[in-house]
Amino acid sequence: MAAKTLYDKLWDAHLVHQQEDGSCLIYIDRHLLHEVTSPQAFEGLRIAGRKPWRIDTNLATPDHNVPTTTQERSVGVNGIADPVSKIQVMTLGENCDHFGITEFKMQDARQGIVHVVGPEQGATLPGMTVVCGDSHTATHGALGALAHGIGTSEVEHVLATQCLIQKKSKNMLVKVDGVLGKGVTAKDVVLAIIGEIGTAGGTGYAIEFAGQVFADMSMEGRMTVCNMAIEAGARVGMVAVDKTTIDYVKGRPYAPQGEQWDMAVAAWQDLHSDADAVFDQVVVMDGSKIAPQVTWGTSPEMVLPVSAQVPNPATEQDQVKASSIERALAYMGLQAEQAITDIQLDRVFIGSCTNSRIEDLRAAAEVVAGHKVATTIKQALVVPGSGLVKQQAEAEGLDKIFEAAGLEWREPGCSMCLAMNADKLGTGEHCASTSNRNFEGRQGFGGRTHLVSPAMAAAAAIAGHFVDVRDFG
Amino acid sequence: MQAFTQLTGIVAPLDRANVDTDMIIPKQFLKSIKRSGFGPNLFDELRYLDEGQPDADNSQRPLNPDFILNQEPYTKASILLARENFGCGSSREHAPWALLDFGIRCVIAPSFADIFYNNCFKNGILPITLSEQQVDELFKEATSNKGFNLTVDLEAGCIKGAQLGDINFSVDNFRRHCLLNGLDDIGLTLEQSDFIKQYEAKRKAQAPWLFAE
Ligand code: SF4
Numbered sequence: 001m002a003a004k005t006l007y008d009k010l011w012d013a014h015l016v017h018q019q020e021d022g023s024c025l026i027y028i029d030r031h032l033l034h035e036v037t038s039p040q041a042f043e044g045l046r047i048a049g050r051k052p053w054r055i056d057t058n059l060a061t062p063d064h065n066v067p068t069t070t071q072e073r074s075v076g077v078n079g080i081a082d083p084v085s086k087i088q089v090m091t092l093g094e095n096c097d098h099f100g101i102t103e104f105k106m107q108d109a110r111q112g113i114v115h116v117v118g119p120e121q122g123a124t125l126p127g128m129t130v131v132c133g134d135s136h137t138a139t140h141g142a143l144g145a146l147a148h149g150i151g152t153s154e155v156e157h158v159l160a161t162q163c164l165i166q167k168k169s170k171n172m173l174v175k176v177d178g179v180l181g182k183g184v185t186a187k188d189v190v191l192a193i194i195g196e197i198g199t200a201g202g203t204g205y206a207i208e209f210a211g212q213v214f215a216d217m218s219m220e221g222r223m224t225v226c227n228m229a230i231e232a233g234a235r236v237g238m239v240a241v242d243k244t245t246i247d248y249v250k251g252r253p254y255a256p257q258g259e260q261w262d263m264a265v266a267a268w269q270d271l272h273s274d275a276d277a278v279f280d281q282v283v284v285m286d287g288s289k290i291a292p293q294v295t296w297g298t299s300p301e302m303v304l305p306v307s308a309q310v311p312n313p314a315t316e317q318d319q320v321k322a323s324s325i326e327r328a329l330a331y332m333g334l335q336a337e338q339a340i341t342d343i344q345l346d347r348v349f350i351g352s353c354t355n356s357r358i359e360d361l362r363a364a365a366e367v368v369a370g371h372k373v374a375t376t377i378k379q380a381l382v383v384p385g386s387g388l389v390k391q392q393a394e395a396e397g398l399d400k401i402f403e404a405a406g407l408e409w410r411e412p413g414c415s416m417c418l419a420m421n422a423d424k425l426g427t428g429e430h431c432a433s434t435s436n437r438n439f440e441g442r443q444g445f446g447g448r449t450h451l452v453s454p455a456m457a458a459a460a461a462i463a464g465h466f467v468d469v470r471d472f473g
Numbered sequence: 474m475q476a477f478t479q480l481t482g483i484v485a486p487l488d489r490a491n492v493d494t495d496m497i498i499p500k501q502f503l504k505s506i507k508r509s510g511f512g513p514n515l516f517d518e519l520r521y522l523d524e525g526q527p528d529a530d531n532s533q534r535p536l537n538p539d540f541i542l543n544q545e546p547y548t549k550a551s552i553l554l555a556r557e558n559f560g561c562g563s564s565r566e567h568a569p570w571a572l573l574d575f576g577i578r579c580v581i582a583p584s585f586a587d588i589f590y591n592n593c594f595k596n597g598i599l600p601i602t603l604s605e606q607q608v609d610e611l612f613k614e615a616t617s618n619k620g621f622n623l624t625v626d627l628e629a630g631c632i633k634g635a636q637l638g639d640i641n642f643s644v645d646n647f648r649r650h651c652l653l654n655g656l657d658d659i660g661l662t663l664e665q666s667d668f669i670k671q672y673e674a675k676r677k678a679q680a681p682w683l684f685a686e
Contacts, residue, residue, distance in 0.1 A: 016668050016669055016672040017665055019647065021645075021646040021647045021650070022645070022646065022647070023645070023646075023647035025662065025665060025668065025669070027669070027672055027676070036503050036504075036565075037564065037566070039506035040506065040507070040508045040566075043506070043508075048657075048659070050659070053669070056685045064503075065504065082504070084504040084505070084527050084528070085504055087504075088504050088506055091506050125682070125683075127680070128683065133564060134564055135562065135563050135564040135588055137564075148588075149563075149564040149588055150564060150588070151564050151566035151569075151591065151592035151595060152566040153566060153592065153595035153596070154591070156659065157658065157662065160663065161659060161662040161663060161669065162669060162673075163662055163669055165647065165658055165661075165662065167645065169587075199491055199558060199561055200491075200558040200584055200586070203558065203584060203585075203586060204587065230588075233558065233561065233586060234587075235587050254685075256682035260681060260682040261682075263680075263681070263682070264682050267679075267680060299491050320490050321490075324491070327489075418495075418500050419500065420500045420501065420503065420504065437493075437562060437563075439493045439495040439562060440495070440496060440518065441495060441496075441499055445499075445518065445524040446524075
């Protein structure tokens, strides 16, 4: 039999039927839902008089619109000040209740960002196909699952048929060997990868991340990396299953137990690319050379090591690129060749499905412990990824460390990652953010986002500008 | 879904690479639970000089005169010409909904982000991938000739009306078929229910943990 990549194996295991025209019907094992991309799908289902094919594969939680202050959250849905947001969250609740779908509602301790909740609950398992009406579904590939984002029409399609009509992607291997330096994290690795291959570099590919760096990485770190596969254009990011994966999954509420656990673990042993599998493209990087990264522009590929200077469009040969740089510098209010460490910040956001897991919060807390947020910083938010992450952090006393340093400790949700709730940037404000997108206006109208790791965001909060976390403290 | 067979329309050149879905429709408009009404907020941050709100009267807002879709005759454009990696970012289907609501039925670019590309077909929008060079030529023609029109024929897989002559394009068969006939693909999939049930039975035996009671 021909050697297969991890992606090939996952694909083949879920192929329901291949049509004569080459389009494939792929079975979906887990469907995650949130309030923003599901209402029109449920509406479509009702209009067509259809029912969900399988109720038990669906799991929902509101995350994008939910407020993050304790006061607003204490009263549940009624605490949402924005009436339009409130309707959306209520609509999710009504749809889930109507169809009998499990939903972790706003006051449930298990509520959180859908991509944090899935793995945390064991609802995302190795070998599964996982989809959600959200592009950061790639996160779940960290568990050796085939996971990708879908649009609302496909949400409806999955609800109605438990399948998707798909075309197979090509295989890309991103291999990062070596050992990461102190202070260099999963976020820096993925930003460096995007800087290398570009925001469209992975378009049409499923990316497998392999090599020493990922073998050594925690599950949280792997999730951070896979989360941003989409920022390199790939719908799918994956890491092979190993002991780290299995240890992580074991004992989680939705994970198999007893005899089924043993069966599952045996099956999961095969979830890696065969040694002689062929990839359509291979990218190799040296992990020991990666420095802490900071994005300076309005696309995640506009990223540089913290010690660098922002580019000068005048020295760029490619006309389209030069005008992109020029436009980005103007939007970001930066001068060509300005040092990244000279960028003054107004706000700091530690959170999002990229970096709001316990390990991220520990890394940030470690940096801020015993320090104070710079007086020039208007706000520094820490938003845990789920109610359970929040509980864990509080049990470890991280909330006290953040508050003592002058950071705000919030309730779980997407928050300032996309600013659909009240947490947002003002026009012209610079933000050190642990989220995944620095697009124009993403964190607020006219807001200027710089993507960094939690440790780098924490150090920036204390300094008031970017600093190399390796020299900090 | 509205079928797409042939379209003749004004081509609006949007000379920008990596146009993301946040740009196509900003997040505050995603709070709507409907599929329609997004047109006035298409490219909101580029189109208006102030910050858009879901309940605002858009006709009263200050327009950005430099933005292409605010200029005549592009307010009636049905074909959008763009640069590489169009539609990158979020999976929001509100992006094609907004384009459609504005009147855009076809987007031509050197490359598209995967999810956006897919979402277009679900909504009767035809995304056409051409080479960098062809797109460049079309940009030249569209910017030097304001009323520049093209005819897109999906059946024939051909764009007519450009100086560089007829331009062929390809779309995969299944998507083409659905678009030409305006087909609902859920209905098509449900016709294959037996395959799905067979798969489930087989899978349940192999991996029972995936089938909770
Ligand atoms: S945290 Fe940000 S990127 Fe992640 S699901 Fe929420 S809005 Fe999307």
